[in-house]
Amino acid sequence: MSSTTTAPNIIFILADDLGWADLSVYGQTDFQTPHLDALAAQGVRFTQAYANSAVCSATRFALITGRYQYRLRGGLEEPLVRTAHKYGLPPEHPTLPSLLQGAGYETALIGKWHLGNLPTFGPLKSGYQHFFGNYGGAIDYFTHKPRVGEAVARDLYEGEVPVERVGYYTQLLADEASNWIRQQSAAKPFLLSLHFTAPHWPWVGPEDEAVSRNLTDIFHYDGGNLHTYAKMVRSLDAAVGQVLQTLQAQGLSDNTIVVFSSDNGGERFAKTWPFTGQKTELLEGGIRVPTLLRWPARLKPQVSEQVTITMDWLPTLLAAAGVAPDARYPSDGENILPVLEGQAPVHERTLFWRYKAQRQRAARDGRWKYLKINDNEFLFDVETDTLERANLRHQQPAVFARLRQAWADWNAQFLPITDEVITHGLSPDIQADRYAPDLATRGM
Missing domain, CATH: 3.30.1120.10 (Arylsulfatase, C-terminal domain)
Structure with missing residues (x-):
């Protein structure tokens, strides 16, 4: 497919460890998420959407390849932590961004990568033309370090070059994404993968810089409470709202596919009702995730009961863009567009x-x-x-x-x-x- 102005833009927004009922549209009653609720009202709200794994990087392998993560050595680590320098996403493997880039799309990842470390692996080696974010699994929201300590290097990069920025990470990613959208030319469609770390630990809200600097360990057992978690999710909601407002201001909303999901179920302070279980568990609370899709040009607002999973997004988004998949690497997922457009009934799988x-x-x-x-x-x-x-x-x-x-x-x-x-x-x-x-x- 040659690039045309009719090809849809794509923004894929991925939250990190967001629980099933952490959005008010899915049942959160302790606080509100108005921007994501509005996105749900304007598009498709899925009631039976699953993550490919109960942990972070394994699901990300499935998202970017459209296949079960167990086909790749890096996908077995669950999540990829201690051997990220040795195992990761092979640069030669076709991906959602590489296939779209080959069809004329501009591609960017802003946020969390977690699919292998430099020098062997990285977003720029797997189809993204622009990257700003962290290579590992989690960083402190203010120091942008993966561990506590003055001697610890920041895990914050622009491309493959470490950088320093001041500010709360969720907001930094929203600002970076908004700026990148403003820089895009109307002549070429784009894929923006906006992968937040929120509301993954450490438990620090946007006004909690002093708390951040006094942590002895950013790991999930250190600190936190329901009030702080609420601030983190509300900050995520506001960040998504900012990006969607930028899209609207650029006149791009109608023909832009916006997907919002989570990489796995919620953790310590998340709300997963009416399910039990959480991250790291194959109970429903660990793998069923809130998922929204908006594409005004082609999809009417609806609530979908279609069972779907992370690896469905590659074949679905390629079909929406009119881009052929790589026949050498057939997807384990399904294109769910016909169901959403009413051309096929909801089917069991x-x-x-x-x-x-x-x-x-x-x-x-x-x-x-x-x-x-x-x-x-x-x-x-x-x-x-x-x-x-x-x-x-x-x-x-x-x-x-x-x-x-x-x-x-x-x-x-x-x-x-x-x-x-x-x-x-x-x-x-x-x-x-x-x-x-x-x-x-x-x-x-």
């Missing part, structure tokens, strides 16, 4: 997950969900039992056996999580282990 050396397994097929945590196995009807309390494996033995085998057949297609992966990755002790005793009482 089967999705699969695994986490931490397969100590957690899950499959979703229609109303049924197979779940394994350590040695405990479950079958839930997630349409009626959103809290995943009633284990139906003995009442529905045929369904249980079918999904259990389907997961095994699916898993056999992908790279195994070997002892070497566990050794190089984070500690194999996962937060979900604390749920095992409770889960074992749920009708086993």
Whole structure:
């Protein structure tokens, strides 16, 4: 496809660790998120959208490649932390930005990368022409460092050059994105990936610079409370509103696809009702994410019950742009545009997950969900039992056996999580282990 003025612009906004009900349009009652609520009213609000993983970088592999992350060695680390210098997104692998760039799009990533470190990996090596943000998983919102300490280098870059900026990171990203949009020519469409770190720890709001500088550890156990978390999410909402206002001021809103989602479920202070579980867990609260899509030129406002997952965005956005995928790397996701445009009915599909050396397994097929945590196995009807309390494996033995085998057949297609992966990755002790005793009482 040659670039034309009719090709849609694309802005993909990704929050970090945002819980299912952290937006008021999804059920948050402790505070309001007016800008994201307005985006939901103007477009599609998904009720059954999933992340590809219960943690950060694994989902990002799926987003940028349109494939299950388990096809790539870097996608096995869950998340990619200790070996980010060695394993990451191979520069030769086709990606959403590289395919769109090849079709005439301007491409930029502003915010979090988390798909491997320099010098081997990076946004500029995988299809983005402009990058401003952090390479790793998390940084302090004011010091922009991945750890506490004066001698610690900032993880803040423009392209592949470290830079210094003053200010709250969420706002810095909003300002950078707004400026980049203003610089775009109407002659070429663009892809802007705006990947916030909010509301990922450290727990610091936009007025909390003094708190930030007094932290002894930016890790998620240090500090924080519901009030601070609310400030972080409201700041994220305001940042999105600023970017959308810039888009409107440039006269680009009508033919710009705006997607908003999260890389996994919420963490310590997030609201996930009516689900249970959180980040690092394959319970619904760890993988079901708030997701919005607006494209006034082609999609009418609606609430969609279509089951969808992160890796669907590559085939969906390529189809919207009229860009062919790379036949050598077929997507594991689906183009959901026909459903959203009313050309095809909502359809059932089967999705699969695994986490931490397969100590957690899950499959979703229609109303049924197979779940394994350590040695405990479950079958839930997630349409009626959103809290995943009633284990139906003995009442529905045929369904249980079918999904259990389907997961095994699916898993056999992908790279195994070997002892070497566990050794190089984070500690194999996962937060979900604390749920095992409770889960074992749920009708086993």
